[in-house]
Amino acid sequence: MTSILEQLQDSVSQALLSAFGDELANTDPLVASTNNPKFGDYQSNVALSLAKPLQQNPRAIAQTIIAHLQIEDMCETPTIAGAGFINFTLKSNYIGQLLSQIQSDERLGIPRVQPESKVIVDFSSPNIAKEMHVGHLRSTIIGDAIARILEFRGYDVLRLNHVGDWGTQFGMLIAYLREAYPQALTTANALDIGDLVSLYKQAKVRFDEDEEFKQTARQEVVRLQAGAEDSLHAWQLLCNQSRQEFQVIYDLLDIKLEERGESFYNPFLEDTVSELKQTGLLEESEGAMCVFLDGFTNKDGDPLPLIVQKTDGGFNYATTDLAAIKYRVKEDGANKIIYVTDAGQGNHFAAVFQVARKAGILPDEVQVVHVPFGLVLGKDGKRIKTRSGETVKLKNLLDEAVDYARTELETRLTAEGRKETPEFINYVAQTTGLSAVKYADLSQNRTSDYKFDFDKMLDLKGNTAPYLLYAYVRTQGISRKGNIDFSALDNNTEIVLKEDAELVLAKYILQFEEVVKEVESSLLPNRICLYLFELSQKFNQFYEQCEILNAAEPQKTSRLILADLTARTIKLGLSLLGINVLERM
RNA sequence: GGGCGAGUAGCUCAGUGGAUUAGAGCAUUUGGCUACGAACCAAAAGGUCAGGGGUUCAAAUCCCUUCUCGCUCACCA
Numbered sequence: 098m099t100s101i102l103e104q105l106q107d108s109v110s111q112a113l114l115s116a117f118g119d120e121l122a123n124t125d126p127l128v129a130s131t132n133n134p135k136f137g138d139y140q141s142n143v144a145l146s147l148a149k150p151l152q153q154n155p156r157a158i159a160q161t162i163i164a165h166l167q168i169e170d171m172c173e174t175p176t177i178a179g180a181g182f183i184n185f186t187l188k189s190n191y192i193g194q195l196l197s198q199i200q201s202d203e204r205l206g207i208p209r210v211q212p213e214s215k216v217i218v219d220f221s222s223p224n225i226a227k228e229m230h231v232g233h234l235r236s237t238i239i240g241d242a243i244a245r246i247l248e249f250r251g252y253d254v255l256r257l258n259h260v261g262d263w264g265t266q267f268g269m270l271i272a273y274l275r276e277a278y279p280q281a282l283t284t285a286n287a288l289d290i291g292d293l294v295s296l297y298k299q300a301k302v303r304f305d306e307d308e309e310f311k312q313t314a315r316q317e318v319v320r321l322q323a324g325a326e327d328s329l330h331a332w333q334l335l336c337n338q339s340r341q342e343f344q345v346i347y348d349l350l351d352i353k354l355e356e357r358g359e360s361f362y363n364p365f366l367e368d369t370v371s372e373l374k375q376t377g378l379l380e381e382s383e384g385a386m387c388v389f390l391d392g393f394t395n396k397d398g399d400p401l402p403l404i405v406q407k408t409d410g411g412f413n414y415a416t417t418d419l420a421a422i423k424y425r426v427k428e429d430g431a432n433k434i435i436y437v438t439d440a441g442q443g444n445h446f447a448a449v450f451q452v453a454r455k456a457g458i459l460p461d462e463v464q465v466v467h468v469p470f471g472l473v474l475g476k477d478g479k480r481i482k483t484r485s486g487e488t489v490k491l492k493n494l495l496d497e498a499v500d501y502a503r504t505e506l507e508t509r510l511t512a513e514g515r516k517e518t519p520e521f522i523n524y525v526a527q528t529t530g531l532s533a534v535k536y537a538d539l540s541q542n543r544t545s546d547y548k549f550d551f552d553k554m555l556d557l558k559g560n561t562a563p564y565l566l567y568a569y570v571r572t573q574g575i576s577r578k579g580n581i582d583f584s585a586l587d588n589n590t591e592i593v594l595k596e597d598a599e600l601v602l603a604k605y606i607l608q609f610e611e612v613v614k615e616v617e618s619s620l621l622p623n624r625i626c627l628y629l630f631e632l633s634q635k636f637n638q639f640y641e642q643c644e645i646l647n648a649a650e651p652q653k654t655s656r657l658i659l660a661d662l663t664a665r666t667i668k669l670g671l672s673l674l675g676i677n678v679l680e681r682m
Numbered sequence: 683g684g685g686c687g688a689g690u691a692g693c694u695c696a697g698u699g700g701a702u703u704a705g706a707g708c709a710u711u712u713g714g715c716u717a718c719g720a721a722c723c724a725a726a727a728g729g730u731c732a733g734g735g736g737u738u739c740a741a742a743u744c745c746c747u748u749c750u751c752g753c754u755c756a757c758c759a
Binding site: 132182265413417541550561578640 | 687693694695696700705723754758
């Protein structure tokens with residue numbers, strides 16, 4: 098289905114064309130929904146912007162546009178307000194028709210993109226031998242939501258987990274274990290992940306303080322990259338152990354990912370560097386092989402390099418990222434590559450993208466997008482640091498969220514005198530708790546820093562997952578109470594919309610398509626959250642004001658359809674965020 | 683010092699050029715359960731959109747500038 102917004106845009110564009118000719122063929126019709134119901138449902142501001150080029154009074158222009166508009170089916174006669182705003186009010190029978198259309202469609206009228214194209218979403222990407230922390234949580238939750246949205250829209254999405262299983266940090270750990278806990282390098286699961294984390298910290302301290310150890314660690318990386326068997330074996334053991342830990346989190350959060358770590362690109366690193374050499378971009382500087390960048394300078398104003406081969410001969414993450422781009426373009430056939438990482442890596446990606454373009458590794462027609470997100474701050478507003486100690490353990494965090502939800506649920510059950518099975522309680526607590534964590538993260542604009550606050554995150558009121566879940570539960574309560582099968586509702590009945598609350602809800606349901614399409618390009622899932630929250634509010638108002646089960650026909654069926662469409666929109670919307678609904682809670 | 687980002691109600695945040703009155707939620711105050719689940723709804727109160735210039739018929743939004751805060755600036759990722 099073409100969204101109402103798109104229909105109006107097309108109509109206004111057509112009217113501009115027939116009224117003023119071809120010069121206005123590419124003029125943005127400036128249609129948007131109104132921010133105040135007294136101005137109708139949609140508005141176009143195009144007349145004001147045309148006043149100067151056309152040398153006419155904007156109200157006169159608006160009048161001319163209206164005279165050429167052909168939208169009798171959708172709208173009442175448009176009106177002119179203020180300086181020259183054109184206001185559109187949808188006809189209620191047209192709204193009813195649209196609702197009937199989406200009612201019979203599993204996708205609620207939202208089309209798939211044509212033609213299908215391939216998108217890689219690179220997200221989560223924890224580091225081997227380290228525990229996942231809240232920063233990975235953001236990447237994981239946001240990346241998963243973006244992948245789900247694009248999948249729903251019909252893109253061929255490849256979800257890649259670019260795990261940190263290579264590089265200097267790794268040599269550092271193996272070098273340290275070799276001297277401190279050699280058995281860990283030969284025996285599976287000799288240490289648990291918590292030990293590995295603290296050993297990593299110790300190794301890091303030595304690496305920073307002890308020049309000799311630093312050299313040893315770097316040599317270890319080189320040995321690894323050269324394929325030394327004992328190093329590889331140790332590395333494999335550590336990876337497997339970490340992998341099991343990650344999977345616990347992914348299972349809990351219902352995240353599907355294909356692991357393709359940095360090491361995967363190891364065989365291609367040398368070729369990548371020689372390719373750069375052939376293009377003439379490569380230069381040696383202070384012993385390292387670099388490509389100097391445009392627009393990046395150091396303190397003295399000199400150009401900054403992207404280092405692709407270190408003085409010791411080892412490669413680094415820039416090399417890996419370049420090799421990964423090449424592989425993803427040539428082998429995976431990606432049309433677009435999305436990287437979901439923290440905003441601090443903005444410079445790195447800008448540099449890598451620039452070099453990849455220059456070197457011809459990244460063709461013009463392939464899009465690369467860094468999707469940054471803000472820092473994770475503690476409740477005190479200070480950064481929760483990755484490498485310097487105190488991190489929130491993800492598993493504990495998630496468990497705590499579920500426990501909180503369970504306590505709250507049990508209190509409520511007691512207060513209401515309800516008896517539920519332990520299975521029900523566990524399931525509801527788990528869904529509510531994990532949803533709350535995901536939703537708290539997704540409902541904020543991802544570019545801003547994220548203040549990590551248990552109380553706020555687990556608050557069951559306001560713009561939170563439980564509010565939406567509860568709105569959904571209410572819709573299902575209607576069908577239970579009235580013994581009504583929503584899916585069996587007659588979709589040939591004319592939908593009658595008379596009350597304000599009905600109309601407001603109906604129009605808002607129809608805007609979901611616009612929101613999904615907007616998020617598809619902006620990659621800001623918080624827009625979906627905001628929409629779902631407002632939809633739930635409008636439903637609650639409708640629910641409060643309009644009797645449903647005891648209404649007379651044809652109101653009753655119309656209202657049941659509204660309830661069903663609300664429910665399906667919430668369910669679909671939440672599924673795009675990786676959140677499951679509950680029938681009862 | 684350079685680059686990037688941020689500064690909107692007591693708190694957490696929406697809002698990437700449009701309308702007398704800048705929006706939510708939380709917290710505060712008040713009202714509503716013998717209609718489908720009150721985890722709800724209704725109402726009140728709360729703002730020189732960091733400051734100053736500019737562009738525009740129209741600026742929280744675009745440009746310039748100052749201030750404050752954060753992230754980042756070659757062999758970690």
